[in-house]
Amino acid sequence: MSVSTGSAKDHVLIFDTTLRDGEQCPGATMTLEEKLEVAELLDVMGVDVIEAGFPIASNGDFEAVSLIAQRVKNAVVTGLARAISVDIARAGEAVRNAARPRIHTFVSTSPIHLEHQMRKSEEEVLEIITTTVAQARNLIDNIEWSAMDATRTPIEYLCRCVDAAIKAGATTINLPDTVGYATPDEYRAMFKAVRERVPNADKAIFSAHCHNDLGLAVANSLAALEGGARQIECTMNGIGERAGNAALEEIVMAIRTRGDVLPYETRVESTMLTRASKLVAAATSFPVQYNKAIVGRNAFAHESGIHQDGMLKHSQTYEIMTPESVGVSKTSLVMGKHSGRAAFRNKLTELGYELGANQFEDAFVRFKELADRKKNVYDEDIEALVDQNLATANDRIKLVSLSIVAGTRGPQRATMKLDVDGRIVTEEQEGNGPVDATFNAIKALVPHEAALELYQVHAVTEGTDAQAEVSVRLTADGRSVTSRAADPDTLVASAQAYLGALNKLVARGVRVHAHAAE
Numbered sequence: 001m002s003v004s005t006g007s008a009k010d011h012v013l014i015f016d017t018t019l020r021d022g023e024q025c026p027g028a029t030m031t032l033e034e035k036l037e038v039a040e041l042l043d044v045m046g047v048d049v050i051e052a053g054f055p056i057a058s059n060g061d062f063e064a065v066s067l068i069a070q071r072v073k074n075a076v077v078t079g080l081a082r083a084i085s086v087d088i089a090r091a092g093e094a095v096r097n098a099a100r101p102r103i104h105t106f107v108s109t110s111p112i113h114l115e116h117q118m119r120k121s122e123e124e125v126l127e128i129i130t131t132t133v134a135q136a137r138n139l140i141d142n143i144e145w146s147a148m149d150a151t152r153t154p155i156e157y158l159c160r161c162v163d164a165a166i167k168a169g170a171t172t173i174n175l176p177d178t179v180g181y182a183t184p185d186e187y188r189a190m191f192k193a194v195r196e197r198v199p200n201a202d203k204a205i206f207s208a209h210c211h212n213d214l215g216l217a218v219a220n221s222l223a224a225l226e227g228g229a230r231q232i233e234c235t236m237n238g239i240g241e242r243a244g245n246a247a248l249e250e251i252v253m254a255i256r257t258r259g260d261v262l263p264y265e266t267r268v269e270s271t272m273l274t275r276a277s278k279l280v281a282a283a284t285s286f287p288v289q290y291n292k293a294i295v296g297r298n299a300f301a302h303e304s305g306i307h308q309d310g311m312l313k314h315s316q317t318y319e320i321m322t323p324e325s326v327g328v329s330k331t332s333l334v335m336g337k338h339s340g341r342a343a344f345r346n347k348l349t350e351l352g353y354e355l356g357a358n359q360f361e362d363a364f365v366r367f368k369e370l371a372d373r374k375k376n377v378y379d380e381d382i383e384a385l386v387d388q389n390l391a392t393a394n395d396r397i398k399l400v401s402l403s404i405v406a407g408t409r410g411p412q413r414a415t416m417k418l419d420v421d422g423r424i425v426t427e428e429q430e431g432n433g434p435v436d437a438t439f440n441a442i443k444a445l446v447p448h449e450a451a452l453e454l455y456q457v458h459a460v461t462e463g464t465d466a467q468a469e470v471s472v473r474l475t476a477d478g479r480s481v482t483s484r485a486a487d488p489d490t491l492v493a494s495a496q497a498y499l500g501a502l503n504k505l506v507a508r509g510v511r512v513h514a515h516a517a518e
Helices: 018-022 032-045 059-071 085-095 111-118 122-139 155-168 184-197 217-226 248-257 270-284 305-313 341-350 357-373 379-391 434-445 490-507
Strands: 013-016 049-053 076-082 101-108 143-148 172-174 205-209 231-234 397-405 412-420 423-431 451-459 468-476 479-487
Touching: 013 205, 013 248, 018 032, 018 049, 018 270, 032 049, 032 059, 032 270, 049 059, 049 085, 059 076, 059 085, 076 085, 085 101, 085 122, 101 111, 101 122, 101 172, 111 122, 122 143, 122 155, 143 155, 143 205, 155 172, 155 184, 172 231, 184 205, 184 217, 205 217, 217 231, 217 248, 231 248, 248 270, 270 379, 341 357, 341 379, 357 379, 379 479, 397 434, 397 490, 412 434, 412 490, 423 434, 434 490, 451 490, 468 490, 479 490
Parallel strands: 013 049, 013 231, 049 076, 076 101, 101 143, 143 172, 172 205, 205 231
Antiparallel strands: 397 412, 412 423, 451 468, 468 479
16 A cells, blocks of 8 residues: 655545534534435545444444445445444444445544543553454454544654554554644654654555644645645534534645645545535534635625626636536526526526425425515525525424514513424413513423523625524533524524424434423
8 A cells, every 4th residue: 555655646535524523513413314415425426435423422323324334335434433342343333334344443642642531651552552453453454543642642652553553454544633733844744754664654544634723724634645645534614523624625626726736636526515515514503604715605706896807807817716616606696586496496406406396396485485575585595595494394393483572662572383293382472582582482382401502693695684594502411403594584583593403402312392282
């Protein structure tokens, strides 16, 4: 597995850990169905390795990894395991039916981790590496070993650990910047030093896994390639613990766009990046920031008069890549109440949505209702209503109607009707403002102990008739979930977002009770 560093384009393996490291981001937990949908799209998109989860974490995680392993057709499917015998056995069992299975095991190597977390000596950790990697290799031929906190590990000891892992059977060596501490020059030098000093380094592929605590995850990942790494571990939209991981879409497009200084290539079909970004954002209820590179709403938007003038004369004056290359259409059709099904279907295709017949009809009805209430319907409006329609299709608790009494005289009151598992329940509640009254009505109709951690409102587009997009985060029984909803009426959007989060908690086993129908 020797690695070429010559001028010819080398293949870089893209290792996606959205379903494992990405899901560890607080509030980003996905359902089994959502995980399967994301995994299948990543496979079709050309990702080389899919880290499907942490099988020992829970029975749900084990089931998800097992089903993904069975369904994925092309990519390697791996499950993460600590350097513990039971973890490795569980991971091996979870991925054993994959067409291309891998076990990914890790152990800390830095002095601060060994002293305060592992409470082991360097020699004890070396023995753990040899034993656990050998155990994994006896189960599956494809083994990845990671040195957690590699960038804060003395290079001499790191080399001893890597040598031991390769001798025990590791075929991929990951040297992660676990805490996002390194700079590009340091990270490049670390890979170069390890590959030069470890005698059997040519028997393994080296991998980079960078966190974004200092905003350097992508830069460090690309620097690792110069140091000899040929696998990059990343996530869609850069989601992940703390400040997130290196963003897959940024890695892929940097390599594609700057081939003059990055002589590498990937198998990822870049025209599917926007679609994958939207799917992950919807599944995790984590919105993509407007100015996010590659997949953000403003990535190909130009408002400055100077920029617009340049774009009209030649697109490359202010765009270094085409919107089409990442799955974005340059055309911006203004949709309105006179638009028909054909135009609406075409717009959905442009935006990357593929809906079934019933989903399309539901979305079209909601679009018409929105168009009657707004002068102009923008792409962002359509994305918001379709994402909400898809997210609530299987909800057990649905909003039927909401009436609000508000103003200076008070008290503010909300009259709400819900459909709970097919039963219609009604309630009227007062509150300290219309939003509080709305949420009190939900709590009265569906009693629960969930705590409201976040309530956030922003406009989807400009203007007084803009849709309000509301984000709500609820926590119960140690679970934290986030949901978004959009509607021209801020209070309706608030109710929908709260119910969306409540439905996610119900789907994760949190018990609630509905009042008798009235």
